[in-house]
Amino acid sequence: MGLFSFIKGQFIEVIEWVENTDSLVYHFPAYDHAIKMGAQLTVREGQAAVFLNEGTVADVFGPGRYELHTQNMPVLTALKSWKFDFNSPFKADVYFMNTTIQTDQKWGTSNPVMMRDQEFGIVRARGFGNYSFKIKDPALFMREILGSQESYSPAQLNGFFKTMIVSGLSDLLAESSIPVIDLAMHYDELSEQAAAKLEPKFGAMGLALAGFVIENISLPEEVERVIDRKSSMNITGNLDQYLKFQTAESIREAANNPGGGLAGAGAGLGAGMAMGQMVNQMMSAPGAKPPEPPAKETEPAKAEAVLCQQCGHGLKAEDKFCVECGTARPERRFCSECGNPLAAGAKFCSSCGTKA
Structure with missing residues (x-):
């Protein structure tokens, strides 16, 4: 290290983190890892300062201004027997941690999730949404996640969180037994249940799950086509409206097809209306047989009974x-x-x- 760094290290430090970065952690660059007694520590709102002594978490400071003495560092004092009232510098590392909520973290299924539905059988579903978290226990986060790294960003956690979220959500959907058609009306309830299910896993890493949202659970195209066809069948239950719709469609197609002319459209329209009337009669009387066509008369007229x-x-x-x-x-x-x-x-x- 240079002479200037050595001279600078002999003065009382002001230990703080003012850089505007996306990192969750900032390692304060103390000269030769030596911090003077009486150094001024400033921890801002949304931050926490973790002191390490020889790689061991010694103290955690919340927001405020501190002058480092033995009186406000009881844990660190217990780790070492300082005979000279801390007149000499002591070796330590200071890590600042961002304790604000990290919002708009995306999650999504990289592969379809297999689900068993009562109506459609086994289907493949995809889901996506967002979540938010924050550092709740800085010392635990230091032990379980950070280790000796100089910095850490939310992006480094996303891959692990996505796998954990998809696994927990898949298990939740299987246990809920909600039909795939009704999933959209249960997004809020499923989000709350998923957050409660995932919270212990976040807590084990010193984190807190601040929010979890399911934005959409989509189905494969073939299942969506079946749903569309079923919706069309339900809509065509009113055959009168269906025939009117077919009439308008036939006129539109005839206008867009000059080669076919109105004659072809009229023939198709007539056949469609006749078929619709027959179906309408069959549906209006459940269980009734369709009317039989009148028998052909072989004589001009039957004579009056004698x-x-x-x-x-x-x-x-x-x-x-x-x-x-x-x-x-x-x-x-x-x-x-x-x-x-x-x-x-x-x-x-x-x-x-x-x-x-």
């Missing part, structure tokens, strides 16, 4: 005698004026009124 004059029994067209009493079939009569067939026993023509 009754036996003796017993009144109905006679078929091929019967010459009554099957009940054996009376001969009455001869068919016609009106002499208009030629209209006369019913058996009729005294006047039903068409023109002429006497039979």
